[in-house]
Amino acid sequence: MIDLRSDTITQPTAAMREAIATAAVGDDVFGDDPTVNALEEYVAALLGKEAAVFMPSGTMTNQIALRVHTEPGDEVILESEAHIYYYEGGAPAALSGVSCRLVKGDRGIFTAADVRQVLRPIDSHFPKTKLVCLENTHNRGGGRIFPLAEVESIAQVCREQDLPLHLDGARFWNACVATGISEAAYAKPFDTVSVCFSKGLGAPVGSALAGSREMMARARRFRKMFGGGMRQAGMMAAGALYGLQYQLARLSEDHANAKNLAENLSQIEGVEISPEYVETNLVVFHTLELPAQILVDRLREKGVAMLAVGTHSVRAVTSLMVTQTQMEQVPKLVEEIISTAKLSKI
Ligand SMILES: *Cc1c(COP(=O)(O)O)cnc(C)c1O
Secondary structure, X not given: OEEOOOHHHOOOOHHHHHHHHOOOOOOHHHOOOHHHHHHHHHHHHHHOOOEEEEEOOHHHHHHHHHHHHOOOOOEEEEEOOOHHHHOOOOHHHHHHXXXXXXXXXXXXXXXXXXXXXXOOOOOOOOOOEEEEEEEOOXXXXXXXXOOHHHHHHHHHHHHHHOOOEEEEEOOHHHHHHHHOOOHHHHHOOOOEEEEEOOOOOOOOOOEEEEEOHHHHHHHHHHHHHOOOOOOOOHHXXXXXXXXXXXXXXXXXXXXXXXXXXXXXXXXXXXXXXXXHHOOOOEEEEEEOOOOHHHHHHHHHHOOEEOEEEXXXXXXXXXXOOOOHHHHHHHHHHHHHHHHHHHHHHO
């Protein structure tokens, strides 16, 4: 199976499994797990932050960040299709009691001027705006990179308004590898950064939140409260650490595979895609006539898995689970299915 449904399907490599099997462990709730401690220090240093906290999932990491920065009744500014708002089960309302003020972005990216538009004066009628969240790369924006210059302009508005800035960086590593900007430079404008180890890096489980020592102490308290305190979590941290050390730079291969796929798909009659929109490992393309689900079902019969993300939109995600040679077969299959469907209509 050429599995392009997501980069969450990545499995630990033999070397990663070895690192996991031999990891030194302890009870992390006591602060005793040396591998978790090593991972947290490594992530904090890499992102240029004082501290980091290991967590079970990206959703928990984001939601704890919201809880760290707000009190019930506050408001958070987010892009209209931000993962935190769109895909986290309504957690901002349920877990932190905050409302979401949405800014319409362009494939996930918005500007400092957009933030200024939604700022509220201090007045007892209004919720208090307490946080701005960005997403880099943007999931529903098709893996679009948030340009550093725009991040810095938004951070400037946040500083003027005394508003913290949080990054949902589930695919932050992809943004760093694609732009060549260092992790610390890209993380600098943010008060808290959430990163994920179980997507392109290939670890089985885990995310981390990084920020100031004080914020991370608060995050640790909420992690406990949200049920995310783990015991011999070094087993999982070892996979994350291995991914960071040995499987980060190779994300450029995923980007090259995605770009090639986009360029080849753009040559197919009946497919619409702008290859220049494909900046990292997510490829979203549109079928002009054939319903997306039918294309996806027929691809599956031929050994290729993708996801229909709209009536005529399909998503393919490259990862360490697919090779360049496997990827070369994919456009041909898409073309065959579309032209066969056309013929059978006549
Ligand atoms: C995957 C993802 C998350 C977190 O997902 P989990 O499945 O909870 O680890 C958060 N934000 C974005 C943008 C994502 O793509």
